[in-house]
Amino acid sequence: GQQLNQSPQSMFIQEGEDVSMNCTSSSIFNTWLWYKQEPGEGPVLLIALYKAGELTSNGRLTAQFGITRKDSFLNISASIPSDVGIYFCAGHFFSGNTPLVFGKGTRLSVIA
């Protein structure tokens, strides 16, 4: 089945630094989603991307839908302590009602 490779698995950064993470697939997707999960909570949708090449921002977060449709990137600028959590990418190839495919997540720790 389809699989997403998300990297890095974890990162430790200093407050104020920029962060970059990505997700790649061997299959093409029509939709890329980025979620954030804080400790003890369910994942929360951050950004949704629907077109190859699309660049979308949500505050300090920016995500891009790769031109090849096989990858996506999430950048966080000027990180703050509340950015701590697990970031998941998810992809979908529109074929009937097939479910989302999730990456295994990037665990972000921010050192104040």
Next chain:
Amino acid sequence: NAGVTQTPKFQVLKTGQSMTLQCAQDMNHEYMSWYRQDPGMGLRLIHYSVGAGITDQGEVPNGYNVSRSTTEDFPLRLLSAAPSQTSVYFCASGKAGGLAYEQYFGPGTRLTVT
């Protein structure tokens, strides 16, 4: 508008016991799904439904049953709990077709099977 609600928040079961995890949404979403989350394994899909009366298996369906009699509710049943089912369970919902893929998650149920 409560979004996706899950009950209970925490549960401890003995091996062999049965129970139902409840999930409800008030957004009139056709698409609902159940995931389990284990350390290092990300989110794994158990079962999903694209509308009332329609369910399908995900990646890890064994040991779990679902039914969808209404649009709002999508309960997950464990018929005979096993320690391997110790996990955090998340329910999610979204619109079927179009932006189905914008799924919204509940707060989770933390299950321990001893």
